[in-house]
Amino acid sequence: MSQPAVEAAGVWKYFGDYPALREVSFQLRGGECLALLGRNGAGKTTLLRILAGLSGASKGAVKIHNGDVRASETRARIGWLGHAIGLYDELSARENLTAFGALYGVSMAAIQEWLERVSLNHVADSPVREYSRGMRQRLAVARAFVHAPDLLLFDEPFTSLDDKAIALLQSLLSEARANGATIILSTHQIREAMELASKVALIERGQLAHFGPRTEAMLGDPSYIYRTFGTAA
Amino acid sequence: MTILRHASAIAIKDLRSEFRTKEALNGALSFSIVILLMIAFAFDTGAELVSDYGGGILWLAFTFASALIVNRSFARELPNDCIDVLVSSPASGAALFLGKSIASFLLLVVIESICLPVFGVFFNVTWWRNPSQLALVVLLGSWAMACMGTVFSALTINLRLREVMLPMLMYPMLIPAVLSAMTLTNYLMQPGPLPPDYAQWMRMLVGFDIIFTTLALALVETILVR
Numbered sequence: 290m291s292q293p294a295v296e297a298a299g300v301w302k303y304f305g306d307y308p309a310l311r312e313v314s315f316q317l318r319g320g321e322c323l324a325l326l327g328r329n330g331a332g333k334t335t336l337l338r339i340l341a342g343l344s345g346a347s348k349g350a351v352k353i354h355n356g357d358v359r360a361s362e363t364r365a366r367i368g369w370l371g372h373a374i375g376l377y378d379e380l381s382a383r384e385n386l387t388a389f390g391a392l393y394g395v396s397m398a399a400i401q402e403w404l405e406r407v408s409l410n411h412v413a414d415s416p417v418r419e420y421s422r423g424m425r426q427r428l429a430v431a432r433a434f435v436h437a438p439d440l441l442l443f444d445e446p447f448t449s450l451d452d453k454a455i456a457l458l459q460s461l462l463s464e465a466r467a468n469g470a471t472i473i474l475s476t477h478q479i480r481e482a483m484e485l486a487s488k489v490a491l492i493e494r495g496q497l498a499h500f501g502p503r504t505e506a507m508l509g510d511p512s513y514i515y516r517t518f519g520t521a522a
Numbered sequence: 523m524t525i526l527r528h529a530s531a532i533a534i535k536d537l538r539s540e541f542r543t544k545e546a547l548n549g550a551l552s553f554s555i556v557i558l559l560m561i562a563f564a565f566d567t568g569a570e571l572v573s574d575y576g577g578g579i580l581w582l583a584f585t586f587a588s589a590l591i592v593n594r595s596f597a598r599e600l601p602n603d604c605i606d607v608l609v610s611s612p613a614s615g616a617a618l619f620l621g622k623s624i625a626s627f628l629l630l631v632v633i634e635s636i637c638l639p640v641f642g643v644f645f646n647v648t649w650w651r652n653p654s655q656l657a658l659v660v661l662l663g664s665w666a667m668a669c670m671g672t673v674f675s676a677l678t679i680n681l682r683l684r685e686v687m688l689p690m691l692m693y694p695m696l697i698p699a700v701l702s703a704m705t706l707t708n709y710l711m712q713p714g715p716l717p718p719d720y721a722q723w724m725r726m727l728v729g730f731d732i733i734f735t736t737l738a739l740a741l742v743e744t745i746l747v748r
Contacts, residue, residue, distance in 0.1 A: 390532035
């Protein structure tokens with residue numbers, strides 16, 4: 290059997306005395322998509338930040354493709370999209386992608402291709418501060434995809450996207466998954482996430498309340514998972 | 523060599539951002555010129571006084587300017603959580619530190635190149651007696667401020683009072699470097715041969731740069747990932 294793409298083993302995270310994550314353990318294989326669900330403050334973002342190497346686990350271990358998450362080679366394989374867009378307002382779309390692309394050795398041709406894919410080619414040289422919210426979010430998506438990562442960690446990626454942009458993001462994520470990328474999406478927009486997910490995790494007060502395959506029942510009823518597996522509903 | 527490639531990408535990005543907004547550059551330049559102007563008006567700075575204290579006056583202005591420059595170094599990454607994207611990228615903490623230090627260093631050098639002639643005019647000083655030696659002291663002193671300031675900028679990034687905390691933490695640590703740079707600058711502005719302890723002060727400044735650059739490169743990863 291192949292190595293897991295993502296492996297969390299007994300992960301705890303304390304903020305002072307407060308345990309934000311308690312004994313979180315799961316595995317994901319290449320090409321799987323996990324929808325990470327939970328109420329506000331449940332620990333979804335904390336878990337994603339630990340998986341992205343932005344924060345260290347207080348106890349337990351995280352491995353990405355069987356490697357240390359803070360190793361440079363591992364991080365080169367991660368595409369991160371957090372709550373905020375992670376872009377410089379004073380720089381243009383092209384300059385932003387060039388700046389981040391340089392850290393991954395991305396070619397200018399790839400940057401141009403992504404500007405076209407997210408339909409920002411016509412404003413590529415205008416400062417990001419002049420963009421609408423949706424355009425900024427599309428550029429952030431391009432920034433997360435530009436280096437062809439094989440692990441995508443997206444925190445609330447559908448927020449502030451219009452219907453067209455949601456469809457674009459879903460098609461990009463489906464394409465990445467078809468190419469073998471592993472995806473973890475933290476979201477409150479259950480319907481959009483369920484269309485992509487192969488696995489579903491519900492996190493409550495820092496603990497995994499459920500981890501398993503996505504079922505047909507979850508697809509048809511967005512609140513099913515909270516009703517069935519949740520305790521704090 | 524990857525570290526240098528990453529560091530140069532970060533330095534280019536920082537310089538591009540700064541020259542686009544000129545937030546730190548304009549503030550630091552005008553502040554340092556105002557300091558020079560105020561001292562020139564406040565004290566009766568005759569030629570004798572300036573030859574003894576000129577280095578001190580000059581490095582006082584440079585040190586205040588450096589706090590404004592390095593304060594923006596990591597603060598620039600706060601809007602839109604750009605710091606998360608940098609920390610999750612393959613660039614190591616050391617590359618991030620190096621890139622940001624280089625950008626701050628170059629901005630400081632720009633400010634100092636403008637302040638030096640202004641200082642000469644305000645205080646009627648011949649500051650170009652040993653131009654190559656003075657350039658070396660300015661570069662070494664600027665690197666000390668950029669390197670030390672970048673570390674403390676990373677440390678104070680999430681503090682509400684970081685504009686106050688940064689100089690409070692940075693200035694005491696900079697004393698050996700600033701003291702050396704002040705003394706060396708005084709020596710270089712005086713006519714006649716250089717005094718015998720010149721090399722000693724120069725060694726102290728070089729030593730400071732080497733020790734603190736090495737320490738920062740080793741420790742910055744711990745500061746960035748909490």
